[in-house]
Amino acid sequence: MTDKLKNMYASIGLPRLIITCFFLIMLLMAPPLGLSITSLLGDSIRRWAMYGLLVLAMVPAVKCGIGLNFGISLGIVGGLFGATAVIELGITNPWLAMLAAMLIGLFVGSLLGIGYGLLLNKVKGSEMTVSTYVGFSVIAFMNMIWLTLPFKDGNLIWPIGQQGMRNTISLEGSFGLVLNNFLDFNIGDLHIPTGLILFFLLTCFAVFIFMKSKAGIAMSAAGANPTFSKASGINVDKMRVLGTAISTALAAVGIITYAQSYGFLQLYNAPLMMGFHSVAAVLIGGASLKDAKISHVIIGTFLFQGILTVALPVVNKILPEGNLSDVIRIIISNGIILYALSKTKGGSK
Amino acid sequence: MDNIKNRIYNFASENKVVILFVLLCIGGIYASGSPLTFVASELFTRIGRNGFMVLALLIPVLAGMGLNFGITVGAIAAQIAVFWVVYWGFEGITGFLLCLLMATPIAIFFGFLVGKLFNKMKGAEMIAGMVLGYFSEGLYLLFFLFIIGGVIPVYNDRLIITGGVGVKNTIDLAGNIKYSLDTVPMLTIIEILFFIIVISTIIKIVFNKVKETGLSFKKDLIILGVGAIVYALSFIPSIEAFLSTDRLLLLHAVIIGLVALVLMQIWYIIKNRFILKDMDYSMKKPIALIVLAAILYGLTYIKAIEEILLYVNLPVTTYLCIVALCMFNSMIIRTRIGQNMRTVGQSRVVANSAGIDVDKTRIIAMIISTVLACWGQLIYLQNIGTFSTYGAHTQVSLFAIASLLVGGASVQKATNKQAIIGVILFHTLFIVAPQAGKEIFNNAQLGEYFRVFIAYGVIAVSLAMHAWKTNIRPIDDTKKPARLKGQKA
Numbered sequence: 098m099t100d101k102l103k104n105m106y107a108s109i110g111l112p113r114l115i116i117t118c119f120f121l122i123m124l125l126m127a128p129p130l131g132l133s134i135t136s137l138l139g140d141s142i143r144r145w146a147m148y149g150l151l152v153l154a155m156v157p158a159v160k161c162g163i164g165l166n167f168g169i170s171l172g173i174v175g176g177l178f179g180a181t182a183v184i185e186l187g188i189t190n191p192w193l194a195m196l197a198a199m200l201i202g203l204f205v206g207s208l209l210g211i212g213y214g215l216l217l218n219k220v221k222g223s224e225m226t227v228s229t230y231v232g233f234s235v236i237a238f239m240n241m242i243w244l245t246l247p248f249k250d251g252n253l254i255w256p257i258g259q260q261g262m263r264n265t266i267s268l269e270g271s272f273g274l275v276l277n278n279f280l281d282f283n284i285g286d287l288h289i290p291t292g293l294i295l296f297f298l299l300t301c302f303a304v305f306i307f308m309k310s311k312a313g314i315a316m317s318a319a320g321a322n323p324t325f326s327k328a329s330g331i332n333v334d335k336m337r338v339l340g341t342a343i344s345t346a347l348a349a350v351g352i353i354t355y356a357q358s359y360g361f362l363q364l365y366n367a368p369l370m371m372g373f374h375s376v377a378a379v380l381i382g383g384a385s386l387k388d389a390k391i392s393h394v395i396i397g398t399f400l401f402q403g404i405l406t407v408a409l410p411v412v413n414k415i416l417p418e419g420n421l422s423d424v425i426r427i428i429i430s431n432g433i434i435l436y437a438l439s440k441t442k443g444g445s446k
Numbered sequence: 447m448d449n450i451k452n453r454i455y456n457f458a459s460e461n462k463v464v465i466l467f468v469l470l471c472i473g474g475i476y477a478s479g480s481p482l483t484f485v486a487s488e489l490f491t492r493i494g495r496n497g498f499m500v501l502a503l504l505i506p507v508l509a510g511m512g513l514n515f516g517i518t519v520g521a522i523a524a525q526i527a528v529f530w531v532v533y534w535g536f537e538g539i540t541g542f543l544l545c546l547l548m549a550t551p552i553a554i555f556f557g558f559l560v561g562k563l564f565n566k567m568k569g570a571e572m573i574a575g576m577v578l579g580y581f582s583e584g585l586y587l588l589f590f591l592f593i594i595g596g597v598i599p600v601y602n603d604r605l606i607i608t609g610g611v612g613v614k615n616t617i618d619l620a621g622n623i624k625y626s627l628d629t630v631p632m633l634t635i636i637e638i639l640f641f642i643i644v645i646s647t648i649i650k651i652v653f654n655k656v657k658e659t660g661l662s663f664k665k666d667l668i669i670l671g672v673g674a675i676v677y678a679l680s681f682i683p684s685i686e687a688f689l690s691t692d693r694l695l696l697l698h699a700v701i702i703g704l705v706a707l708v709l710m711q712i713w714y715i716i717k718n719r720f721i722l723k724d725m726d727y728s729m730k731k732p733i734a735l736i737v738l739a740a741i742l743y744g745l746t747y748i749k750a751i752e753e754i755l756l757y758v759n760l761p762v763t764t765y766l767c768i769v770a771l772c773m774f775n776s777m778i779i780r781t782r783i784g785q786n787m788r789t790v791g792q793s794r795v796v797a798n799s800a801g802i803d804v805d806k807t808r809i810i811a812m813i814i815s816t817v818l819a820c821w822g823q824l825i826y827l828q829n830i831g832t833f834s835t836y837g838a839h840t841q842v843s844l845f846a847i848a849s850l851l852v853g854g855a856s857v858q859k860a861t862n863k864q865a866i867i868g869v870i871l872f873h874t875l876f877i878v879a880p881q882a883g884k885e886i887f888n889n890a891q892l893g894e895y896f897r898v899f900i901a902y903g904v905i906a907v908s909l910a911m912h913a914w915k916t917n918i919r920p921i922d923d924t925k926k927p928a929r930l931k932g933q934k935a
Contacts, residue, residue, distance in 0.1 A: 220913030226573045227913055230906035237899035244892050260889065373580070416611070421592060427584030434577045439566040 161340020172348025
C-alpha cells in the first residue's frame with residue numbers, strides 16, 4: 098500500500114501536488130468570500146482553451162528532441178503578422194478573416210520554423226539556451242518591423258504621425274470572439290465558449306493523429322533515441338526540422354486563437370514571455386524535458402490558467418492592494434521550469 | 447608579405463565582433479550628429495556606472511559556468527539593502543558603506559544558494575540562470591509588494607504606497623546615497639591607502655620578527671618610506687587642493703596614465719639592464735611603449751581631442767573601484783583557488799580526479815560573482831540617483847552580458863580587456879542609437895528598439911556560435927559559421 102502511494106507520489110511529483118492543492122484551496126475559499134465558483138470556473142475554462150494551442154506547440158518540439166521550445170515567439174510573430182495583414186487587406190467576414198489570418202500565420206510560421214529548425218540542428222545539446230535568446234531577439238526585431246511596416250489601415254496604426262502600429266489593436270471589426278461565440282451557451286452564470294473549446298480539442302486530436310502516423314512515429318523515435326533512429330534509417334535532422342516547424346506553426350495558430358478570444362492583438366513586447374508561460378504550463382501538466390503528451394497539455398493548461406484566474410479575485414478580496422496574481426504567475430511558472438531543469442540535468446562529476 | 451597578410455587576416459577574424467561594433471558605433475555617431483563631447487561625457491559616466499557589473503561576470507566564465515545570467519540575484523541583494531538604508535535615513539558615504547555592509551552577507555548567502563542550485567544542473571547553468579533571474583524577481587516582487595508593509599510594519603509616506611502595503615515604484619536617492627561613492631575625494635582615498643599600507647607592513651614586520659623567518663625587512667621599510675613620501679606630498683597646498691576634488695579632468699587622467707606608463711618602462715629598463723645586468727634583455731618593447739606614450743601625449747593637443755579631454759570629468763573613486771576589480775580578476779587566476787577554478791572550467795572530470803572539490807569550487811565562483819554583482823548594482827544605483835524599485839534589476843543581466851559579448855568575449859573565455867572594450871562599444875551604441883534612429887528614419891523609437899535588438903541579438907548569436915563550435919570542434923575549429931544571422935531573423 099505504502100509502495101503504491103509512493104509510486105503515485107513519484108509519478109505526480111511534489112510541485113504538481115502543491116499546485117493542485119493550491120488550486121483546490123483557492124476554489125474552496127471563493128464561496129465564503131462571496132465569489133461565484135461557476136463564474137470563476139467559466140473564466141478558467143475560457144482561458145484554458147484560449148492558451149491551449151500555445152501550450153500544445155510544446156508537444157511536437159519535445160517529441161522531436163529539441164526540448165522545451167522557448168522560441169515559440171517565432172510562430173507568435175508569424176501569427177500576429179497574419180492577423181495584421183488580414184486587417185490591412187480589409188477582410189470583414191469574421192470567419193474568412195480568421196481563416197486567412199491562420200493560413201498566413203501557418204505559412205510564415207512554418208517558414209520561420211524550418212529556418213529555426215536548421216539552426217537548432219547546429220546547436221544540438223544547448224537548444225533551450227539558444228532558443229530563449231533567439232525568441233527574445235525575434236520579438237525585439239519585430240518591434241522594429243511593427244514600427245516600419247507600410248500598413249495604412251486606421252485600426253492598425255497610430256492616428257498621430259501615420260507611422261507605426263498600435264500597441265493593442267481591437268479585433269472588433271474583424272475576427273474578434275468569432276470562435277468564442279460559436280454555439281456558446283450558459284449554464285447559470287457558467288459560460289461555455291463551445292467553438293473555442295471544440296477548436297482546441299480538434300487541434301489536439303489532429304496533433305494526436307499526426308503523432309500516430311508514420312511520420313509522427315519516426316519523429317518521436319528521432320527525438321527519443323537519435324543514434325538508434327539513425328541506424329534504422331530515419332533522417333534525424335530532417336525530423337527535428339519537421340517537429341520544430343510544426344511547433345512554430347501551431348504557435349502561430351495559437352496566438353490567433355488567443356487574440357480572437359481576448360478581442361485584441363497585442364504587438365511589441367507583449368508576447369516576450371509567452372514562451373515561458375507555455376513551457377511552465379506543459380511542465381505543470383506532467384511533462385519533462387524529454388517527454389510531453391497531449392494529456393499533459395490539457396491538464397497543465399487548465400491547472401496553470403485555473404490558478405491564475407481563481408487566485409486573482411480571491412487574493413484581491415483578501416489583499417486589496419497590488420497585483421498578487423501576476424507575482425504568483427511569475428513565481429509558479431519559473432519555479433516549475435527550474436524544478437524540471439534540476440530533475441533532468443546534473444550528476445556529481 | 448604573405449606573413450603580414452596572414453597576420454591581418456587572423457587579427458580580423460579573431461576580432462570580428464569588435465570590428466563590427468566599432469564600425470556600427472562610428473556609423474551611429476556619424477548618423478546621430480551628436481557632438482563628440484556629449485557622447486564622450488555620457489560614455490564615461492556609463493562606464494563608471496556599469497563597468498563593475500560587467501567585470502563581475504568574468505569569474506564564472508573562468509570556472510566553466512558560462513555567462514552568469516544569475517547576477518540578477520546579486521542586484522536584488524543590493525536593492526534590498528538600499529531600501530532599508532534609505533528607510534533608516536542614513537546619508538552620504540556612511541549610508542553607502544552601510545549598504546555595502548548589509549548587502550554583502552545577503553549576497554554571499556544568495557550566491558551560495560545559486561551555486562548549490564547550479565551544481566544540480568551542470569551544463570545547463572545558463573538557461574537555469576535565466577529562469578532563476580525571473581524566479582527571484584517574482585520573490586522580490588512578493589517581498590517588496592506585500593511583505594514590506596503587509597507583514598513587516600514599515601511606516602514612511604515617502605517610501606510606502608498609500609495604504610501602507612508595498613513599496614513605491616521609484617525611490618529618490620538624491621539627498622541620501624546619490625553620488626555618495628562618486629564624490630569621495632581623492633585625498634581620502636590616499637589617506638585610507640596610506641593607513642592600510644602602514645598597518646599591513648607593520649604586521650608583516652612583526653610577523654617576520656616573531657616567527658624568526660629571517661626575512662630582511664629592508665624592503666618593507668622602503669615601501670613604508672615611499673608611502674610616507676606620497677602621503678607627505680599630499681600636504682603641499684597646491685597638490686592638496688588638486689586632490690581634494692572628487693572629479694578628475696580626463697586630460698589630467700590621461701597625462702597621469704601616460705607618465706605612469708613611461709616611468710614603469712624606465713624602471714623595467716633600469717631593473718633589467720643595470721640591476722640584474724641581463725644583457726639579453728630586449729629594450730625594443732619598453733622603448734616602443736615610451737614612444738607611443740609620447741605620440742599619445744602629442745595627440746592631446748589636437749583641437750577635437752583636447753575639447754573632449756577638457757570636457758569630461760571622471761568620478762575618481764568609482765573608477766578606482768573598477769581598476770581594483772580588474773586587478774582582482776587577474777590576480778585571482780594566480781592563486782590556488784583561481785587555478786582550481788580554471789581546472790574545473792576546463793574539465794570537471796580531470797579536476798575531480800586531481801582531488802579538487804568541484805562542487806565547492808563552483809559554489810565559491812558563484813559567491814564571488816554574486817557579491818561583485820551586488821556591489822556593481824550599488825555603484826549603479828548611487829550613480830543614477832533614482833532607484834526604480836521594480837525595474838532596476840530586470841535588465842541587469844541582459845545588458846551586462848551583451849556588453850561583455852560585444853567586447854569579443856565568448857561563453858568560454860572572457861578577459862578584463864574584453865569587458866572594458868565591450869562596455870565602451872555597447873554603451874556608445876546605446877547613447878547614439880535613438881538619435882541616429884531619429885535622423886535616419888525620423889523615428890527615435892526605432893533607434894531604441896534597435897539597441898534592445900542588438901542586446902538580445904548579440905547574446906543569441908554568441909550562444910548559438912558557442913554551441914555550434916562545441917558541436918563541430920572535433921572536425922574543424924577554424925571554419926566560421928556564415929549563415930547564422932539570416933536564419934534567425
